[in-house]
Amino acid sequence: xxxxxxxxxxxxxxxxxxxxxxxxxxxxxxxxxxxxxxxxxxxxxxxxxxxxxxxxxxxxxxxxxxxxxxxxxxxxxxxxxxxxxxxxxxxxxxxxxxxxxxxxxxxxxxxxxxxxxxxxxxxxxxxxxxxxxxxxxxxxxxxxxxxxxxxxxxxxxxxxxxxxxxxxxxxxxxxxxxxxxxxxxxxxxxxxxxxxxxxxxxxxxxxxxxxxxxxxxxxxxxxxxxxxxxxxxxxxxxxxxxxxxxxxxxxxxxxxxxxxxxxxxxxxxxxxxxxxxxxxxxxxxxxxxxxxxxxxxxxxxxxxxxxxxxxxxxxxxxxxxxxxxxxxxxxxxxxx
Numbered sequence: 001x002x003x004x005x006x007x008x009x010x011x012x013x014x015x016x017x018x019x020x021x022x023x024x025x026x027x028x029x030x031x032x033x034x035x036x037x038x039x040x041x042x043x044x045x046x047x048x049x050x051x052x053x054x055x056x057x058x059x060x061x062x063x064x065x066x067x068x069x070x071x072x073x074x075x076x077x078x079x080x081x082x083x084x085x086x087x088x089x090x091x092x093x094x095x096x097x098x099x100x101x102x103x104x105x106x107x108x109x110x111x112x113x114x115x116x117x118x119x120x121x122x123x124x125x126x127x128x129x130x131x132x133x134x135x136x137x138x139x140x141x142x143x144x145x146x147x148x149x150x151x152x153x154x155x156x157x158x159x160x161x162x163x164x165x166x167x168x169x170x171x172x173x174x175x176x177x178x179x180x181x182x183x184x185x186x187x188x189x190x191x192x193x194x195x196x197x198x199x200x201x202x203x204x205x206x207x208x209x210x211x212x213x214x215x216x217x218x219x220x221x222x223x224x225x226x227x228x229x230x231x232x233x234x235x236x237x238x239x240x241x242x243x244x245x246x247x248x249x250x251x252x253x254x255x256x257x258x259x260x261x262x263x264x265x266x267x268x269x270x271x272x273x274x275x276x277x278x279x280x281x282x283x284x285x286x287x288x289x290x291x292x293x294x295x296x297x298x299x300x301x302x303x304x305x306x307x308x309x310x311x312x313x314x315x316x317x318x319x320x321x322x323x324x325x326x327x328x329x330x331x332x333x334x335x336x
Contacts, residue, residue, distance in 0.1 A: 072330060150192065
């Protein structure tokens with residue numbers, strides 16, 4: 001199988017979605033990975049044309065036995081999308097697909113009808129953004145600002161979650177993102193007591209379960225920056241749902257007013273190590289993981305690239321509305 005011949009989308013589009021921002025073009029990168037990223041796939045994911053073809057065939061055969069699951073078995077790119085985060089082990093990819101669709105059924109209240117045209121509010125708030133560039137390792141960078149920018153009376157945490165899902169589903173269409181993965185920056189600057197009270201144990205459990213079992217994307221690092229001391233109340237909600245392997249590697253270091261750092265908190269996630277790092281205001285700590293060349297000035301970076309607003313990202317995502325409808329059309333049938 002020639003990876004260059006794979007069409008990554010479930011729907012046919014005459015023109016790839018993109019918008020022009022001055023001299024800069026914002027678009028989904030649906031073409032084949034660069035030679036450098038292809039080498040990452042070979043080294044980290046065991047990806048070769050031969051193994052890809054063999055694993056696709058095996059995964060397709062396994063899925064054919066899942067009689068209650070509707071999925072696009074004839075679409076090789078869709079199968080590769082789940083094989084890559086599992087290093088081309090078909091049995092692991094099958095489990096990931098089962099988890100992915102079971103999770104959608106369990107949380108149908110947030111997944112039903114989930115597409116960009118239904119979620120304009122979260123993008124209008126400008127608290128979610130994906131940098132138009134990648135980091136030094138080719139990873140997408142998602143920034144979530146749940147402090148000063150978050151008007152919790154106007155946008156719910158469920159809406160924040162939906163926006164994140166839409167971004168990550170879009171990233172899953174990109175071969176480079178499938179290979180290199182993504183990093184997430186949680187900016188908690190200005191987090192208030194009223195905002196912390198929006199977090200509930202059910203919401204925390206959903207997020208942790210999603211990250212640990214049901215995200216078909218290599219989320220490599222989660223960086224928490226600018227967190228005030230009150231953030232401990234939020235983290236305390238999430239901690240009981242973390243697997244013991246992760247909890248046992250979490251250690252706390254307290255500064256004068258800030259939770260300074262949690263070093264090397266890892267969980268083995270489908271042969272991937274997810275690392276959670278708390279940086280507070282220490283930009284040098286963040287730069288150990290994400291180069292300042294890839295970050296805007298507010299994170300100590302020197303990135304020279306247009307700022308993309310939430311509404312501009314929404315405009316781009318809405319060009320793929322039918323693709324999200326196609327994504328939503330597959331899965332386990334919801335029991336009545």
